[in-house]
């Protein structure tokens with residue numbers, strides 16, 4: 001008999017999600033506005049703690065799109081983006097008809113390298129165009145080098161769009177990810193640390209930006225009894241049903257982060273005596289990762305030739321999901337002509353890296369099955 005599938009990251013309900021969704025039905029707030037939308041925004045605002053405002057939206061990708069629009073990105077502009085990321089970070093640059101400028105990672109946080117970032121900015125300015133925004137990403141929940149990146153961004157006066165889609169609950173020097181950029185992005189897709197089935201949020205630094213975000217997300221209706229429009233709008237608001245799921249998920253978020261961090265500890269223990277395998281961990285205690293996904297690097301030169309594909313296939317054979325790290329955007333056919341600044345850091349990560357089952361809902365039995373595969377391959 002086939003074992004049940006162990007996923008990388010699957011939805012994990014806390015219990016009260018149904019209560020909020022039922023309330024929405026009982027009160028007929030089956031619409032992209034209502035008490036759950038307001039309540040979820042308030043929960044997120046309190047959770048982010050900084051002096052921020054939150055607008056909930058239909059997806060994290062929509063949040064990035066509205067952030068870029070509010071940074072003034074229009075057709076023909078250039079926008080810098082971390083190459084090592086999920087396509088959701090970069091596609092909104094294309095929606096605006098702008099050109100992505102791709103920048104490599106540094107090896108400590110796997111995120112955008114401040115040195116290559118500055119090199120890219122200088123070169124684009126020399127080429128005649130100053131980038132309009134920088135999309136920096138906290139991949140797998142690991143905060144990027146926030147101070148170094150902000151320093152470069154401030155020096156050239158370019159706004160940072162902080163893609164915190166994978167980093168809800170992560171902190172840098174005790175401050176929540178999503179609150180460091182001009183805009184912060186959150187995602188509540190099905191595989192993220194909390195889910196609303198699908199959804200996202202834009203974290204804003206002031207109420208004016210939040211109001212503008214909601215305006216753009218609800219078809220940009222000017223004030224008038226009829227429908228009056230002076231700008232292009234979008235239908236990007238979150239449903240009151242989905243927001244109800246989000247309110248329930250907020251009650252268990254910190255508990256689930258604790259469980260994801262325990263999965264990371266589990267892998268640290270599994271691999272501690274195996275040469276050539278490193279578990280992706282915080283570079284110092286200034287960084288606190290939610291460890292959305294646990295990830296490892298396998299260097300075949302130090303493992304007697306065992307590769308990440310060997311491990312991935314061994315997992316797949318017994319119905320356990322694992323996945324190579326994000327394939328860098330400059331290697332994607334669709335972005336092959338985009339200007340690229342950097343070396344081989346993200347390419348090496350892609351070659352050697354594997355994401356492992358990381359859900360907060362994994363059981364001792366699941367961990368036992370995972371451990372067996374690791375033992376079989378490496379011992």
Ligand SMILES: *Cc1c(COP(=O)(O)O)cnc(C)c1O
Pocket residue numbers: 058059060061062085086087088089137163165166186187188189199200
């Ligand atoms: C998931 C994700 C997004 C997009 O969020 P959606 O809600 O799926 O649209 C953007 N960036 C990163 C890094 C992500 O992981």
